[in-house]
Amino acid sequence: MLKLQEIDLFYGAIQALRSISFHVQPGEIVSLIGANGAGKSSILNAISAIHPISSGEILFENHSINKLPPFRLVEMGLSQVPEGRRxxxxxxxxxxxxxxxxxxxxxxxxxxxxxxxxxxxxxxxxxxxxxxxxxxxxxxxxxxxxxxxxxRPKLLMMDEPSMGLSPLLVQEIFDIISEINQDGITILLVEQNAQMALSLAHRAYVLETGRIIKSGTGQALMQDEDVRKAYLGG
Amino acid sequence: MSLFLNQLINGLHVGSIYALIALGYTMVYGIVKLINFAHGDIIMVGAYTAVIALATLGWSAPFALLAAIVICVLFGVLIERIAYKPLRSSPRISSLITAIGVSMLLQNAALIIFGAQPQPFPTIVNIAPIRFNSIQISFITLLTVSVSIILMVTLQGFISSSKAGKAMRAASEDYTTAQLMGINVNTTITLTFAIGCALAGIGSFLFCMAYPAVSPTMGSLPGLKAFIAAVLGGIGIIPGAMLGGFVMGVAESLTKAYISTTMSDAVVYGILIIVLLAKPTGLLGKTTSEKV
Known part of the structure; x- marks a missing residue:
């Protein structure tokens, strides 16, 4: 459904994304996890055409969407819940x-x-x-x-939906994300709360300083030694 | 008492023109955070258009007004496309300087084309003033105030309930998020400039009916005062521009009557300074603290 191929993105002289490639299948929940500044939001803003990419290609339902303005993407069924709700x-x-x-x-x-x-x-x-x-x-x-x-998005991207919420509310929000997904909306979820994001996701990617360093099913990554140490508190 | 009421009415007259022009400043600022200093000169563009239509082409007043509106909108939209749009992601100071440059360009182009000599604006209506005892209201005053109020109410309705109006509010609150909603912000910005300049076109026609001298720099002073009216009411806030315009007009008129004609501008600017000291966001401005 969504495919990123070797995306580079710069903020001035600073490179925020380095050769990012991943894909999302219809019906999936895919999570991107990583620390602050790893480039998670940059990926969503690149997909939504809020910030231009410097190289690479983004495909949505097999169409290249690199050059389209943000409003066209919404018309095509790509929607984003931005960081900090906005x-x-x-x-x-x-x-x-x-x-x-x-x-x-x-x-x-x-x-x-x-x-x-x-x-x-x-x-x-x-x-x-x-x-x-x-x-x-x-x-x-x-x-x-x-x-x-x-x-009426086909693919809904969510940027840190748990930010600043109480644990009870986080649980509620994640339950609703799961409900939305069961209604047939594909979900790309960016989260710092790795525990929640991995338990919900079919598949996930781990980001570090602008690169994808690991990928796998949510379950597999939760068992992964490095991921446990870095993001799940041992 | 009758002097006071007459001056109050005069103040509402000139104030409603300031308000119409101030709306253009405030709407544009609300969405692109730019003080469009060329907006005052749109008044001059409208005035010359009307003079040519009325005096040279011999058109009737409604058609001349329509021509002024169309040309003002055209100028406003073109200026945005050519001068401001390429600078949208540049620092704000760049577009501010550009706005001043566009203003000078318009004034000097008019100077070359029409010369410095003011041209008379033809008399359109010649209807005797209406009198109530010692109070007299000229027809032009009545027309100006009522047209302005109708336009402001219509605009307020458009902004608060139409889809395009809501998109303007959304884009002025959060430009990026508006794009994520599928709003074509370029169209929204064009529409904002178009509405602002249409109001300036009407304002310019009403202004010329009261002060019938058309010259290349005629837009500077009403433009500056309208800008101050917008700041006084709270820049970016539409009802603020209307209130600011009326406050400015009335203050100016009463100062002329009771204090001194030469002091009127000083008093008006003084009011601005005092209001901004007490309430830096303007009369209707709110310092919002929001939960995040």
Missing amino acids: VFSKMSVLENLEMGAFTRNDSLEIQKDMEMVFAHFPRLKERKKQLAGTLSGGEQQMLAMGRAIMS
Whole structure:
């Protein structure tokens, strides 16, 4: 479904990604784990065309998407939940969800999907008229996820959904990610919480200073000696 | 009392023009974080267009107004494409300097084409002022204030409920995330410049009806005051620009009547300084602390 081939990405003179290659199959949950600054978010921003890559190729459903502007990618079914949620804080919960459906014109279907989002996240329904900036961190994460689902993505990319949330909420968010995946949405998950990310993922890649150093099934990586030492606390 | 009311009405008249122009500054700033110093000169572009349409081509006022709007929008969109878009990811100071450059370019181009001699703006309406006892309201004042209010209410409705308006709000709050929603920010920015310049075109026509002298630098002062109105109300905030415009107009007019005509600008700038000292984000600006 998604294939990256030898992607290099620079921020000025600093190379953030070095020859990154990996792929995501339809229906999978794939996790990218790694420390701060390993390049996890850079990969998502390269795929979303927020930051240009300097070499390599990105294929989505066998089409090269390197040269496409970000809005075209959303139309094609690629959606991202950005790091730090980035909800539109001066807009209401409802308006945030409408923005998620920006590329769509089927208002009846949009209504249905909104009900579906409210079914996943009942707390958003209670607060639909409220400004998004007044929501708690967990609620904002739910809104950011709901907003991304509103575009009817084929592939949903999530950047650190557990950041800054209590363990209970992290569990809830990960349960919902699993539900979304069972609804048929493929998921590419970037996480520092390696424990959660690996237990949820079908497959995962380990990043270190801009390179992929290991890959395998979530289970296999959880057993891996180096991964246990570096990311799972022994 | 009647002097006060008459001056208040004058203030609302000039204030509504400032407000219309201020909207262009504030909307553009909201989305691309650029003080578009060439915006004032769009007034001049609109004024010359109207003069040519009315005096040279002999068009009727509605068509001349339409021509002014179209040409202003065209100029605004072209300036954005040619001068600002290539600098969008450069440091903000680069585009700011470019904006000043575009302003000088427009003024000097007009100087070469039309000369420095101010040209008279033809009288369009000749309707006697309306009187209530000692208060008199000229038709132009009534027209200007009501047109401005209608435009502002329409704009506010557009921004708050249309899809394109919501996209503008989203892009002005978080440019990158707006792109992740599938919003074509280039289209949104073009639309923002177009709306701002259309309002400036209408503002320029109304301005010329009150001050019928068209010259290459005529846009500088109203442009500067409208910019100050935008900052006074809270730059980037649309109702702020409207409020700022009216506050500026009324303050200016009352100062002229009660204090001194030569002091009016000083008083207006003084108000700006005091407001910004007390409330650095402007009258309607909020210092938001958000949960992350």
